[in-house]
Amino acid sequence: MVCEKCEKKLGKVIVPDKWKDGAHNTTEGGDRKINENKLLSKKNRWAPYGQSKCTICKQQVHQNGKYCHTCAYSKGVCAMCGKQVLDTKLYKQSNV
Template identity: 50%
Template sequence: MVCDACQKKVGRIATQDVWKSGSRNTVESGGKKLNENKLLSGKSSRYSPYTTKFNKCKLCKSTIHQPGSAYCQGCAYKLGICGMCGVKILETKNYRQSAV
C-alpha cells in the first residue's frame, strides 16, 4: 500500500508489458532493441539480492524487500498507512482486522 506521491518511487517488475500499441517492449515504439546483450546494455545499478542491504520495519522489525520502504506490508495494511512515507491513506477504525 503506497500513496500517490510514492507511486513513482516503486520499482518495476521484471516481466514485460502485454502487447498493445504504445507499450514499452515493442520494436516500433523504440523500447525494445533487437539482438542486444542485456548484460552489457543494462543499467550499472542493477538489483542484486546479495549486495542489497534490506531495511527493517519501524514497527515490527521484520525485513522489508521493497527498497525505500519504512514499513512492511502487514503493518502498513493494519494501520492504513503508506509503506514508504507513513502518510495515513485509509481509515481503519470500523474495519474488523485480526490481531495477528
C-alpha cells in the first residue's frame, strides 16, 4: 500500500510486446534486440543483494521503499515514504 504521491514512483511490470501485423518480435524501436530478455539486460539487471530492507522486520523490500507490504499494512503507512495512509486503530490484527 502506497500513498497517491508514491504511486508514480512504482516500477513497471515487464510484459510482452503487443501484436503488430503478424510479427511478434519487431525492431522498430532501434536499439531493441530480437529475443532480448529485459530482466537480464545490462541497464535493468536485477540485483538481489543490492535491495533495501524493511526497517521493522529486516525482510527484503521489492520496490524502493522503507517497509515491506506486511509491515506497511499492519502499521497503516505508505511502504515507500512512511506517511500515515490508513487508520488501523479499530482493526483486529495478530502480532505474527
